[in-house]
Amino acid sequence: MEISIQEFRGFKLIVLSGQISMLKDSISLKSQINTLLEENATRIAISLKQMDYIDSAALNVFMYAKNQVDKSGGEFCIIEPNEYILDVLSVLGLKDFFRIIPSKEGLNPK
Numbered sequence: 001m002e003i004s005i006q007e008f009r010g011f012k013l014i015v016l017s018g019q020i021s022m023l024k025d026s027i028s029l030k031s032q033i034n035t036l037l038e039e040n041a042t043r044i045a046i047s048l049k050q051m052d053y054i055d056s057a058a059l060n061v062f063m064y065a066k067n068q069v070d071k072s073g074g075e076f077c078i079i080e081p082n083e084y085i086l087d088v089l090s091v092l093g094l095k096d097f098f099r100i101i102p103s104k105e106g107l108n109p110k
Contacts, residue, residue, distance in 0.1 A: 001025040003032055009107050011043040011075075012036050017050035020058035029058065033065045042074030045107055049080035059094065066098060075109060077101055 001020050006013040014033070020026060036044055044065060048054070062078065069076040077099035081089070089095040101107055 003029060010109055011045045011107060012041045013045050013047060015047045019053040021053055021055050023057055026057035026061050030061045030064065037068055042072050043109060044069055045077045045079050047079050048085050051085065054085060079104055079107055
């Protein structure tokens with residue numbers, strides 16, 4: 001898994017590529033999120049456009065991030081998920097838990 005951080009329309013955009021399939025990947029992602037939270041980021045989006053696979057540990061990190069951002073009164077969303085990821089979120093009942101945006105261009109603060 002590769003992680004890059006960008007600024008886009010007032011959001012810290014975490015761009016992930018590859019697969020999150022090992023615990024160390026989830027720990028690395030959570031560390032990046034914690035760094036953004038320590039920097040007082042209140043708008044965080046995770047781009048999954050280039051992701052092939054996510055596991056339950058990754059979903060746990062996404063839920064953690066959303067809860068932490070919500071506590072600060074901010075916004076958390078997932079953008080550009082592929083059909084596989086949408087199916088996983090749907091099966092687990094998380095599709096409505098997250099704000100999901102189909103494309104980067106649709107990323108605007110609420």
